[in-house]
Amino acid sequence: MARMVSRPGGLSAYADLLEPSEAIEPVLSRSVSGALTEWLTEIWSGEELKTAGLTPRRRALFHGPPGVGKTTLAHHLAARLGMTLAAVRPERIVDCWVGASAKNLGAVFDLARTDPPLVLFFDEFESLATLRLDARQGADLQHNEMIGTMLARIELHPGIVIAACNHASQIDKAIWRRFELQIEIAHPDARGRRQIVSRYLAPWGLPKRSLAALAAALEGASPSLIRGLCESVKRSIVIGPKLGWQLDRKATILRAIAAVEPAPGDGRPRLWSLGADDPALPTIPWPLPLAADIEDAEESGPEPRTGVVTPLRRR
Numbered sequence: 446m447a448r449m450v451s452r453p454g455g456l457s458a459y460a461d462l463l464e465p466s467e468a469i470e471p472v473l474s475r476s477v478s479g480a481l482t483e484w485l486t487e488i489w490s491g492e493e494l495k496t497a498g499l500t501p502r503r504r505a506l507f508h509g510p511p512g513v514g515k516t517t518l519a520h521h522l523a524a525r526l527g528m529t530l531a532a533v534r535p536e537r538i539v540d541c542w543v544g545a546s547a548k549n550l551g552a553v554f555d556l557a558r559t560d561p562p563l564v565l566f567f568d569e570f571e572s573l574a575t576l577r578l579d580a581r582q583g584a585d586l587q588h589n590e591m592i593g594t595m596l597a598r599i600e601l602h603p604g605i606v607i608a609a610c611n612h613a614s615q616i617d618k619a620i621w622r623r624f625e626l627q628i629e630i631a632h633p634d635a636r637g638r639r640q641i642v643s644r645y646l647a648p649w650g651l652p653k654r655s656l657a658a659l660a661a662a663l664e665g666a667s668p669s670l671i672r673g674l675c676e677s678v679k680r681s682i683v684i685g686p687k688l689g690w691q692l693d694r695k696a697t698i699l700r701a702i703a704a705v706e707p708a709p710g711d712g713r714p715r716l717w718s719l720g721a722d723d724p725a726l727p728t729i730p731w732p733l734p735l736a737a738d739i740e741d742a743e744e745s746g747p748e749p750r751t752g753v754v755t756p757l758r759r760r
């Protein structure tokens with residue numbers, strides 16, 4: 446029986462409560478999208494699974510580099526289930542007083558037993574669940590105590606728990622094993638990059654040839670970086686005239702490249718290395734055409750649907 450807790454109540458002291466209506470559907474690789482479909486179908490099939498003595502898996506770990514959509518995906522998934530996502534803020538859990546972090550974490554698990562249920566999401570999971578330390582100092586003891594609480598509570602929690610981190614290898618092994626699904630989210634492939642450019646450049650667009658050329662120049666870029674680049678170009682187009690900016694193709698794209706930086710450690714996609722010399726640049730029609738006016742437009746990715754509960758289409 447779920448314990449009634451009035452929301453936002455105390456949980457908002459530790460977590461951001463993200464509602465289904467604010468969710469967007471991320472562009473996903475086929476393998477991630479397949480894993481997601483499988484998990485959602487499993488969750489929706491709870492009653493049927495019971496007849497086979499099974500229960501749906503409840504705990505998933507998303508791992509991958511920054512800006513690939515781990516948080517976006519957790520939010521989207523909760524929205525698909527019609528649930529609020531409680532995105533725990535690690536800085537509101539970790540406390541310098543001995544015993545306080547473990548106590549805060551325990552409180553989160555208590556408060557997350559709501560009716561209706563919500564999805565509990567631990568972002569930046571490294572900060573709560575990195576490998577246990579050889580405890581000699583207070584801070585290490587404190588950390589190990591928090592890991593102990595995580596281990597004791599995570600399996601007992603009746604609802605869905607998602608955690609996200611950059612490197613699965615940094616997570617304490619015992620905690621790592623508590624996750625029944627581990628989903629790696631990588632940088633998008635060429636198809637994904639084309640979909641992401643199309644989505645975030647809208648209402649402008651690119652013909653197939655330039656979209657492919659730009660996607661090649663963006664190899665290794667995260668969706669977040671591609672979004673920043675596209676939005677920077679659009680911002681220039683809209684406000685540039687008011688500011689007297691030079692708005693030819695080269696100046697606009699160079700300004701956008703300068704405005705967004707690849708995450709440290711992510712490597713520099715070709716467009717950032719070659720800048721104005723990138724061979725993708727001359728293929729881009731200028732002024733940018735509206736997507737609706739492009740004859741050979743490629744099918745863009747899924748619409749960034751808001752989080753209404755819609756069963757996933759089987760692909």
Ligand SMILES: Nc1ncnc2c1ncn2[C@@H]1O[C@H](COP(=O)(O)OP(=O)(O)OP(=O)(O)O)[C@@H](O)[C@H]1O
Nearest residue numbers: 471472473510511512513514515516517668669672
């Ligand atoms: N796969 C994607 N499809 C569409 N947009 C995306 C995708 N991934 C990221 N974005 C956009 O990039 C921004 C950052 O994404 P998000 O916070 O979900 O990444 P993350 O993997 O959680 O990053 P971090 O590791 O830094 O927490 C969001 O605004 C989102 O709209």
Ligand SMILES: [Mg+2]
Nearest residue numbers: 515516568609
């Ligand atoms: Mg995140």
